[in-house]
Amino acid sequence: MLKKKYDLAIINRSFWPQSEILGEAKLRLAERVAEDGRACVIAQAKIDVKGEALRQNRANKVKFYVAKSRSDSSSGLVRRIFDALLFGPYVFLTLCRARPKHIYISTNPPVVVPFLVYLYCKLFHADYTYHLQDIHPEITNLVLPMNRLLFRFLRRLDNTTLRNAKNLITLSNDMASCLRRISGTKAKIHIVDNPGFETTVGSVEKRKTNDLVFCGNAGRVQQIPNLLKGIETYLKRGGRLNFTFIGGGVYASQIKTLSEKQSQVAYLGYLKPSIANNIVSEHRWAILPIQDDVAQFAFPSKSSSYLASGCKILGICGPETSVAKWIEALGVGAHVHADPEAIARTLGQIELSPAEREPTEFRSKPKTQTIQTFVEDIEKILASPKLS
Incomplete structure (x- = not known):
């Protein structure tokens, strides 16, 4: 040979x-x-x-x-x-x-x-x-x-x-x-x-000044349409949280359209991870959506980056998915079904929680890759x- x-x-x-x-x-x-x-x-x-x-x-x-x-x-x-x-x-x-x-x-x-x-x-x-x-x-x-x-x-x-x-x-x-x-x-x-993103201690421990961020590919299995409908419903009811979207994908145009209609939604497009990392770390919560039937075949790649940036996780998925179980096991946030009405209610609960105005604290410090x-x-x- x-x-x-x-x-x-x-x-x-x-x-x-x-x-x-x-x-x-x-x-x-x-x-x-x-x-x-x-x-x-x-x-x-x-x-x-x-x-x-x-x-x-x-x-x-x-x-x-x-x-x-x-x-x-x-x-x-x-x-x-x-x-x-x-x-x-x-x-x-x-x-x-x-x-x-x-x-x-x-x-x-x-x-x-x-x-x-x-x-x-x-x-x-x-x-x-x-x-x-x-x-x-x-x-x-x-x-x-x-x-x-x-x-x-x-x-x-x-x-x-x-x-x-x-x-x-x-x-x-x-x-x-x-x-x-x-x-x-x-x-x-x-x-x-x-x-995940390479982070510095300062970027993780600095005080959070923004509310929720999504960073990644706005693709076909990320529940983006339902997520956007949920955010729009929440904002029409007078919600005060702000939302930042970073990344490209097939639903980028829908995100951009919502950002043009709602001043509390910002769409930044694709950014290099080295730049996106700094923006993500300014937020209290990071959004991690995935289609339920896809969760057994994949796991969102941004999970480690979110944790490394000191964000709590809002999973948009069913309670039996690996993503929901991961969030519960680590005690790093919450999860909700990919239903616009349920998403809107959960966002309202996040807004009303006094703890969300303080720096992020996890039940136990999760290991990040x-x-x-x-x-x-x-x-x-x-x-x-x-x-x-």
Whole structure:
């Protein structure tokens, strides 16, 4: 069999510097491996990632293979799927050239690219670690219902990938249980929180001056229409709280429209995490919405960032979801059904609570995941820098 050229290949469609949190984390992981071994990155971007790394004196020993990207999180679903499918052949051919002995692959993009990683590893006797930030094709099927045969075909592909992984990583126990149930995998499943914004002690402990913030992708499973209706109902009844929205997504135009109608709603659009972090930390509460039937297949990525910024959490979800249980277990806020009337009532209760005018105090200080601790967690799972 051909000799392996790299100890680790990291595959993620979005990467540093455009992905400032997970992208930065995976760049640091590549840098750590490259200190004593050989690491490469396979990604997709609209910019020259290698050139930017050279300008910032980063990842000097890391090899970059970067394909041209033609979509982003605000693009239509069909366009994003097409772009992801084009990335697949590039990944497989690049793996055959680079011949890594271990691959760290995420669900970005899902199903097809991880399955191609499995095929490469089968052909070249390599190993892979599969990190599931969400579970597909289930989430895709909820957003855009598939032909039944296509869904079964994609599920069979992903089950094969799951059963043959050396390690599996996901975000919650509910997601881990779901993976075991749908695939029958016997692989070890590790629970690792996504990293949050890098914060300073001062930014977390400073007095809160604003009320509620939503920061993230205003996408198809975030309950944005019901959330906006709930906020509008609350404000029409004379509510005094203010709301800040940060981020893009398919519902960005609806958020902007509400902000133009209501002076207590501000829409700031997409901001870099380093800027968004400071704004989030000024708020007492952070909004964490997720569609109930999606919660077993995903966990909101902003949860760690909100906690790191010292915000209480208002979950927009059912009481049996992993998000609601997480909020209750940590004692970090409240949750409410994604019903506009229920949301409006809960906002009224928050407004009337005297404690909400004081600095945030949690029942117990929750552990937050930083970029550094995330990299350390992944390193431990991968076993060693050279992955022997």
